[in-house]
Amino acid sequence: PKVAYEEMNEVHAQEVELLNTIEELLDKEALQEQITAAIEAFLEHTREHFANEERLMREVGFPAFMMHKSEHDRVLNEIQYVLMNWRSRKDDVILKEYFNLTVPEWLNQHISSMDTVTAEFIAMQKGEA
Numbered sequence: 001p002k003v004a005y006e007e008m009n010e011v012h013a014q015e016v017e018l019l020n021t022i023e024e025l026l027d028k029e030a031l032q033e034q035i036t037a038a039i040e041a042f043l044e045h046t047r048e049h050f051a052n053e054e055r056l057m058r059e060v061g062f063p064a065f066m067m068h069k070s071e072h073d074r075v076l077n078e079i080q081y082v083l084m085n086w087r088s089r090k091d092d093v094i095l096k097e098y099f100n101l102t103v104p105e106w107l108n109q110h111i112s113s114m115d116t117v118t119a120e121f122i123a124m125q126k127g128e129a
Contacts, residue, residue, distance in 0.1 A: 001108065005123045018045055043083060
């Protein structure tokens with residue numbers, strides 16, 4: 001889904017590309033190092049994505065900042081846990097479920113709800129609505 005603030009749409013598109021890369025690597029049963037590197041890139045991108053979004057929310061005084069940030073924190077912790085589990089167990093079944101189902105469903109829901117409201121508020125405050 002698209003939101004009212006274009007910068008957020010661009011970041012979401014990049015995130016989808018990274019998810020697609022992970023999915024492709026898992027489907028072709030790539031080397032563990034390649035899969036690990038792709039997950040690490042996704043995690044780093046997600047950290048930067050969330051930090052930038054949180055900066056924008058603070059700049060405009062977004063009222064639901066803490067609720068939105070707590071969801072970001074929860075997801076970052078979850079990704080870190082999945083990566084840690086992958087490094088120790090190398091269970092690609094868990095990874096496939098997480099990156100092919102859980103993350104895309106969460107991302108779609110998050111964009112459709114929290115990010116949509118946030119983007120509208122940011123666009124209004126910045127005079128871009």
